[in-house]
Amino acid sequence: MKEEPIKSFRDIPGEEVLCSGTPACAGCGGLLTLRHCLKALGDRVVIVNAASCFTLLAIYPLNPFKNSWLYTAMASAPAGAQGVRDALDVLIEKGKLDSEEDLKVVVLTGDGSAYDMGLSSTSGALYRNLDFYYICYDNEAYGNTGFQESGATPLGSKTATTPPGERHPIGSELPKKDLFEIWKSHRPPYLATISPAYPIDLINKFKRAGQYRGPKLFISLVPCPPGWGTDPSRSVDLAKLAVETGVWALKEAVRGEVGHTVVPKRFKPVEEYLRGQGRFAHLFRPVRQEETLREIQERVDEYWRLHKLLL
Amino acid sequence: MLSLRFHGRGGQGAKVASRILGTAAFLEGFYVQDFPLYGAERRGAPITAFAHISEDPIMERGVISDPDMVVVMDETLLQDTRAKPLSGLRKNGVILINTSRTPEEVTADHGVEAQVVTLDMTKMSLTMLGEPILSTPAGAAAARIVGIGEESLKEAVENVLAGILSEGEELDENVKLALSVFLAVTPLDITTVEALPEASPVIIVPFEPAHISSPTINALGNSPLRKTGNWRVFRPVWNREVCTKCMACLARCPDGCISLDEEGFPCVDYENCKGCLICVRVCPAEGIERVREAQVL
Ligand SMILES: Cc1ncc(C[n+]2csc(CCOP(=O)(O)OP(=O)(O)O)c2C)c(N)n1
Ligand code: SF4
Ligand SMILES: [Mg+2]
Numbered sequence: 033m034k035e036e037p038i039k040s041f042r043d044i045p046g047e048e049v050l051c052s053g054t055p056a057c058a059g060c061g062g063l064l065t066l067r068h069c070l071k072a073l074g075d076r077v078v079i080v081n082a083a084s085c086f087t088l089l090a091i092y093p094l095n096p097f098k099n100s101w102l103y104t105a106m107a108s109a110p111a112g113a114q115g116v117r118d119a120l121d122v123l124i125e126k127g128k129l130d131s132e133e134d135l136k137v138v139v140l141t142g143d144g145s146a147y148d149m150g151l152s153s154t155s156g157a158l159y160r161n162l163d164f165y166y167i168c169y170d171n172e173a174y175g176n177t178g179f180q181e182s183g184a185t186p187l188g189s190k191t192a193t194t195p196p197g198e199r200h201p202i203g204s205e206l207p208k209k210d211l212f213e214i215w216k217s218h219r220p221p222y223l224a225t226i227s228p229a230y231p232i233d234l235i236n237k238f239k240r241a242g243q244y245r246g247p248k249l250f251i252s253l254v255p256c257p258p259g260w261g262t263d264p265s266r267s268v269d270l271a272k273l274a275v276e277t278g279v280w281a282l283k284e285a286v287r288g289e290v291g292h293t294v295v296p297k298r299f300k301p302v303e304e305y306l307r308g309q310g311r312f313a314h315l316f317r318p319v320r321q322e323e324t325l326r327e328i329q330e331r332v333d334e335y336w337r338l339h340k341l342l343l
Numbered sequence: 344m345l346s347l348r349f350h351g352r353g354g355q356g357a358k359v360a361s362r363i364l365g366t367a368a369f370l371e372g373f374y375v376q377d378f379p380l381y382g383a384e385r386r387g388a389p390i391t392a393f394a395h396i397s398e399d400p401i402m403e404r405g406v407i408s409d410p411d412m413v414v415v416m417d418e419t420l421l422q423d424t425r426a427k428p429l430s431g432l433r434k435n436g437v438i439l440i441n442t443s444r445t446p447e448e449v450t451a452d453h454g455v456e457a458q459v460v461t462l463d464m465t466k467m468s469l470t471m472l473g474e475p476i477l478s479t480p481a482g483a484a485a486a487r488i489v490g491i492g493e494e495s496l497k498e499a500v501e502n503v504l505a506g507i508l509s510e511g512e513e514l515d516e517n518v519k520l521a522l523s524v525f526l527a528v529t530p531l532d533i534t535t536v537e538a539l540p541e542a543s544p545v546i547i548v549p550f551e552p553a554h555i556s557s558p559t560i561n562a563l564g565n566s567p568l569r570k571t572g573n574w575r576v577f578r579p580v581w582n583r584e585v586c587t588k589c590m591a592c593l594a595r596c597p598d599g600c601i602s603l604d605e606e607g608f609p610c611v612d613y614e615n616c617k618g619c620l621i622c623v624r625v626c627p628a629e630g631i632e633r634v635r636e637a638q639v640l
Contacts, residue, residue, distance in 0.1 A: 041589065041590040041591065041593065041594045042590055044590075044593075044594055046602075046603075048599040048602075050599060051564040051565075051566045051567050051599070052566065052567050052571065052598045052599055052600050052612060052615035052616075053566035053567040053568060053569040053570070053571050053598075053615050054566055054569075054571075054598070055385050055387075055388050055569070055571075056385060056597070056598075057353070057354075057385045057386035057387065058386055058387055058574060058597075058617035058618060058619035059386075059597065059617075059619035059620075059621060060597050061597070063597040063598065064595070064596075064597035067597065067598075067599050085385070088385070089566075090560060090566075092558035092560055093558075093560055093562070093565075094560070094562075094565055094566045094568060094569050095560040095562060095563065095564065095565055095566055096564060096566035097563070097564065098563045098564045228597075229595075231594050257386065258353075258354065258385070258386055264386070264617075264619035264620065264621070265619055265620035265621050265623060265624045266621075266624065267597070267619070267621055268595050268621050268624070268625050269624060269625075310509075313509050314509065317509060317510065
């Protein structure tokens with residue numbers, strides 16, 4: 033069923049599906065993403081959550097969800113989703129659950145699971161065309177355990193395991209994996225990147241995804257104040273800057289066909305995004321690491337040139 | 344041996360405070376342990392850190408349940424049933440509290456039996472560092488109370504923070520802050536006796552299969568019972584004269600704490616608002632002001 037897109041903040045569903053009082057950090061960009069995702073999905077969902085910061089959202093005896101929620105090991109959320117989907121299907125087939133009462137199965141993980149540890153079970157679920165949603169909130173490191181480097185960590189980031197020093201002055205020396213392309217190569221019916229700073233774009237993507245059976249995947253780049261070394265109040269500004277500088281491309285792929293949903297008219301210099309984040313501070317002080325700054329900018333430009341959106 | 348316990352909220356710097364104290368005591372020639380309690384703790388959540396200081400080698404291991412002194416870096420923790428900062432404090436022990444109030448007021452309010460020292464660390468940090476980070480003042484005040492000298496304290500702040508701060512200027516400001524705390528507090532004689540433990544029945548948890556022993560929560564959306572409002576240092580306050588009801592703040596609150604009142608103005612649930620202040624930054628009309636909590640109380 034196709035749903036009408038929303039146009040303004042006023043059209044965002046007013047009811048809070050995710051309750052307050054969670055232990056997530058003040059200013060957590062992941063939580064803001066999840067809040068909007070759940071507004072779009074409603075409360076008739078089962079969340080299968082791999083170990084991450086968000087497994088702490090529900091700590092006995094308190095729970096912010098109005099829907100069911102299940103906690104799995106880091107590598108196996110998509111396998112857990114398969115089990116839940118199968119159980120629902122069996123119940124419906126046996127007439128024990130009205131198909132009107134069916135639930136959407138939603139995997140929720142950080143980048144650690146999505147980019148690294150859970151990639152194989154995700155690939156399996158995609159291969160089997162499992163009917164589920166996957167939301168990855170990507171804070172670009174293993175946040176819950178103290179911000180260690182993950183496959184999502186960008187070039188030049190300081191993490192607990194890539195401290196900039198004499199031998200490794202730039203911090204992380206490996207560029208970020210392209211999870212969008214990895215997922216796309218499995219040809220899921222719907223795939224998108226989202227941002228907590230663009231809730232209208234986010235909600236409309238869920239509305240479009242809802243028409244398809246099979247894997248529907250979402251990656252959100254989310255500011256993480258303690259890991260990124262930023263003030264909690266700046267989380268939305270930073271998520272927006274990531275898009276305005278071209279670092280985070282907002283796009284979707286419907287049956288493999290890629291389209292960009294937000295394209296800045298004029299790209300801001302990537303430095304505007306990097307500067308002021310504690311995890312990139314060593315690129316600016318005590319001396320500017322020109323070569324790395326240039327490389328980061330060039331990688332962004334290259335992406336947009338490839339998509340013919342930058343001349 | 345002196346045993347100290349620090350209670351703060353994630354992000355305030357309890358761990359670094361205990362490290363500053365431990366390092367300073369080490370530089371004075373004592374045997375020392377300092378360590379945080381690692382848990383699934385995030386910004387704002389109650390955090391505990393510990394320090395043992397002794398003239399002899401320390402054979403104890405593990406968390407400190409009967410401290411001689413507790414450092415309470417956030418006054419709201421006194422009411423927090425998860426943190427229970429005063430539990431196990433020995434008789435005649437010391438309570439150092441970050442508050443703008445006097446020891447007498449705190450003693451009267453909380454009915455505590457101990458030597459109470461108060462210091463507005465948040466204000467000192469905001470004035471001197473521009474940020475409510477309390478590791479330096481809490482570590483420095485604790486060090487002064489237990490009788491550490493000025494030189495060791497200064498060196499400890501430099502050693503500990505050099506590995507954390509990227510700018511020399513910030514380091515100098517922290518050293519200055521430590522020295523002004525040193526002057527604001529006086530050493531105390533800490534001779535304590537064991538407090539009798541409260542009668543607590545021992546609960547033996549039997550081994551049960553996973554479907555019984557693993558926690559299942561059957562309540563929907565009851566997390567607002569966790570009053571995360573006490574994480575705030577500043578609160579957002581709306582100016583209705585300026586607000587255009589654009590809903591930007593509502594759309595940007597990670598915790599979903601903002602709703603609309605009958606007149607269509609945004610209003611916030613202060614019981615759970617964590618004080619991230621995203622709303623203050625995103626309001627296009629600049630109609631939201633940040634106000635220090637201590638001034639609201
Ligand atoms: C197999 C395995 N290794 C390590 C851990 C410890 N662990 C728990 S959460 C976490 C970090 C997860 O990082 P990410 O998925 O990026 O989520 P974030 O914490 O950043 O939200 C780790 C390493 C685990 N639970 N399981
Ligand atoms: S560590 Fe980062 S991702 Fe985890 S709860 Fe805090 S802000 Fe969110
Ligand atoms: Mg992560």
